[in-house]
Amino acid sequence: MKVCDICQKNESSITITRVDKDGKSTEMHLCSKCALEKGIGEAGKVKLSVLEILAELKDKIKDEDRRLVCPKCGIAFADFKRLGRLGCENCYNAFSERLLPLIKRIHGSSKHIGRRPTDGDKDAKIKLEAKRLRDELKYAIAAEDYEKAARIRDEIKKTEKEPSG
């Protein structure tokens, strides 16, 4: 009986055969404890955990991954492979060709079913700006800087007039 390839202690009970692209196969012997920790199912069936799928990406960074860049936030697909994180919501578009197969592999699906936001913008950013201006106005008045206060009041009027979509 072989010893587990990972812990080198327990007797192995599971054998995994991996076949690479060139048809070369490698065998791995694991005890059930390590197999469990690695998220590997019963009798040779390989099932990688989500963490392992991400870990696997790190080892395979190619030149083309460095050239593929999100135009909005500037991160390269290689950065995503290294860090396991995207830089912005637009990365999902910019990298879609490469990301979708991965997403499918992780989730077994690439179509969202479930909760969705209500339609229409809540203008949180505009509201934030307005609140900031109102705070500034308060400070200006408290400091008796009426010139500044008048300027801020004009700005507030301007933002209120702008259409909010």
Place this chain on the structure above:
Amino acid sequence: MKLKIGKWLDNSGPENDVVLSTRIRFARNLKNIPFEIKASQADQISVLEMVGYALEDLDLLKTGKLLNSQDLTLLYTQYLLERHLVSPDFAGSKLRHALYVDDDETLSMMVNEEDHIRYQVIASGLDFAGSLNRIVEFDDKLESELDFAYSADLGFLTACPTNVGTGMRASVLIHLPGLVLTKEIEKVLRGVIQIGLAVRGLYGEGTETKGNFFQVSNQQSLGRSETEIIEILDKAVRQVIQYERKAREYLGQNVKLEIEDKVYRAEAILKSARIITSEETMNFLGILRLGVIMAMIAEVDLKTINELMIITKPANLQIFYNQEMEPNERDEKRASLIRNRLLNREKPNG
């Protein structure tokens, strides 16, 4: 600032002989603001302000508090981590972050973690449906104030594609001493993993399982609705509960003396030790919990054990006693706190 002891520890929930708590979290990002790795200081501040204003507008600061970077010292963040209110990632992060926590410590929200916001509901026992209702209600409220990054195909967009879609992770903290002692645990957990669920230690990814506590959660967040995801989890967890109860029954019928010996030894150590580490504490409390459930110990209740599991942790202990302590001092104070609680010599007050 001392928090009360979380209501989810009161052991009032369903199936609480096996399941300690149920947790559901939603991950969301604000539209048009870069994610964590690309967020500038100004972006981080924008997120904090927008979320702060939303909480204010929604009147949520009346039923909870928003802790900012100044409140979140190293020790205090550790304290929150031990209470399952922040993640290890949040604790280790250098971002300008904040934490919202409601008054009974069952609803909380991390701001500027891996995602802009992550909120969670935590409940006693096995209660996926109740937890989902509660978090959906909170999600609706926030969503009425904030624009979330979302795509019709991929759902809510998250910094890591492992969370995309519903942005939901649902989990239970489950106590499986019976399956560990009968050596059935690997088989059962393998079954759980095979249906696509994840099993982890007490504090999530990469943490150890101490005291025979495990965390079972969904791995996939896309392609199924929130309700479907919790139904799958609920079914699997109920199956594990049945196995665990059977294992305990087997132990009670066949090796009662050995179990009693383990339980009474654990009780004796907890009630008399003068120096005890955090790890020993978890292990003995785990056994004591089994003893209470198997009716071997009458004078200790599960609520006391649950609370001790939290307040004896290093940072909680220091905040409880209001003083910074070296590890050896902590081991001494911990032993005395446990003795007092188990011998009913001190009124609990979190």
